[in-house]
Amino acid sequence: MTIAVIHAEKEQRARAHQDQLTKPRGALGRLEDIACWFAARQGKELPDPLQPHIAVFAGDHGVCDEGVSAYPSVVTGEMVKNFARGGAAINVLARQIGATLAVVDVGVMVDLSGIEGIEHNNVRRGTANLLHEAAMGEAECLAAIHTGRRIACEAIAKGANLLIAGDMGIGNTTASACLICRFSGATADAVVGFGTGVDSHGRQLKVDIVSRALARIGNCPDEAVLQQVGGLEIAAMAGFYLQAAEAGVPVVVDGFIAAAAALAARVMEPQVTGWMLASHVSRENGHHIALNALGLSPMIDFGMRLGEGSGAALIVPLLQSAIALHNEMATFASAGVTDKDE
Numbered sequence: 001m002t003i004a005v006i007h008a009e010k011e012q013r014a015r016a017h018q019d020q021l022t023k024p025r026g027a028l029g030r031l032e033d034i035a036c037w038f039a040a041r042q043g044k045e046l047p048d049p050l051q052p053h054i055a056v057f058a059g060d061h062g063v064c065d066e067g068v069s070a071y072p073s074v075v076t077g078e079m080v081k082n083f084a085r086g087g088a089a090i091n092v093l094a095r096q097i098g099a100t101l102a103v104v105d106v107g108v109m110v111d112l113s114g115i116e117g118i119e120h121n122n123v124r125r126g127t128a129n130l131l132h133e134a135a136m137g138e139a140e141c142l143a144a145i146h147t148g149r150r151i152a153c154e155a156i157a158k159g160a161n162l163l164i165a166g167d168m169g170i171g172n173t174t175a176s177a178c179l180i181c182r183f184s185g186a187t188a189d190a191v192v193g194f195g196t197g198v199d200s201h202g203r204q205l206k207v208d209i210v211s212r213a214l215a216r217i218g219n220c221p222d223e224a225v226l227q228q229v230g231g232l233e234i235a236a237m238a239g240f241y242l243q244a245a246e247a248g249v250p251v252v253v254d255g256f257i258a259a260a261a262a263l264a265a266r267v268m269e270p271q272v273t274g275w276m277l278a279s280h281v282s283r284e285n286g287h288h289i290a291l292n293a294l295g296l297s298p299m300i301d302f303g304m305r306l307g308e309g310s311g312a313a314l315i316v317p318l319l320q321s322a323i324a325l326h327n328e329m330a331t332f333a334s335a336g337v338t339d340k341d342e
């Protein structure tokens with residue numbers, strides 16, 4: 001499959017429409033750009049209102065054996081149960097914006113089978129330790145990517161026109177830092193952050209582990225990096241982004257882990273970033289580096305460092321406002337307001 005076409009002429013028509021609305025030209029700033037961005041992607045001068053779908057992908061990380069997180073791996077499975085019961089931050093935000101939510105076990109360590117409210121797609125019970133060996137096998141990585149693709153397909157078939165991928169996986173800021181370093185060329189020290197809240201000694205340990213993992217994979221081909229140092233949930237997120245872009249459905253890229261997944265998706269299909277908006281800049285150190293590498297500029301800086309898709313969900317009302325203003329405002333002509341050139 002190839003990435004869907006972006007309709008430049010609809011963007012121009014939308015831009016011309018914006019200039020007719022009863023406001024000084026450009027006065028709605030980035031809201032105007034966002035409305036035109038959706039016009040180009042939906043192929044409609046007046047974009048449809050947004051129907052968001054959020055999928056939270058969960059997986060565990062063998063690298064937790066090195067002590068890279070402030071929390072133990074069991075929290076991943078416990079949080080998945082919390083998502084299924086509706087008690088996590090992303091559940092609250094999903095309800096608030098009227099988004100449907102899927103919770104997907106791609107690689108959680110504990111057995112979650114039989115629990116309702118979870119999509120059961122466990123590829124393996126957590127990755128291997130990326131410091132010493134490939135995090136997953138090639139077939140496992142492909143299976144995780146395929147799961148992400150399938151979840152995106154199903155949401156689009158049910159009418160979603162905006163997709164958000166969230167992550168849950170204790171240890172995944174370490175895996176994500178490896179991906180961001182490798183794909184941006186930045187150093188481990190610039191990219192590694194405090195994750196769930198390790199201290200400065202813990203961060204230094206993460207820097208060391210990321211540096212050694214990058215040295216281990218050396219100059220292995222870019223296509224193999226996700227399998228070597230990624231995560232099952234990160235691979236699923238990459239597949240989710242690829243499927244959305246192929247189907248012509250925009251995505252909002254969340255924080256640090258989502259940016260790492262987006263970079264991995266870009267290795268498989270460089271045009272995928274044309275379908276991405278970035279919600280926020282995460283507190284995690286190298287997130288701005290990853291966004292720069294993706295060519296995306298974040299909308300807000302709220303000091304967030306949660307993941308789960310929370311930052312992406314938070315900015316959906318801004319996107320909805322951008323589209324509503326574009327579609328519903330009167331024009332100078334219809335309202336009888338004198339334009340500056342008249």
Ligand SMILES: Cc1cc2ncn([C@H]3O[C@H](COP(=O)(O)O)[C@@H](O)[C@H]3O)c2cc1C
Nearest residue numbers: 069071167168169170171172173195196307
């Ligand atoms: C209770 C809890 C809920 C979370 N929701 C997202 N994360 C976030 O923190 C984890 C990554 O940080 P690190 O690499 O330091 O482990 C991921 O699970 C991410 O989704 C959470 C973490 C915790 C503890």
Ligand SMILES: O=C(O)c1cccnc1
Nearest residue numbers: 255256257282305306307
């Ligand atoms: O930005 C994120 O997505 C993030 C940062 C720290 C921990 N978990 C997620």
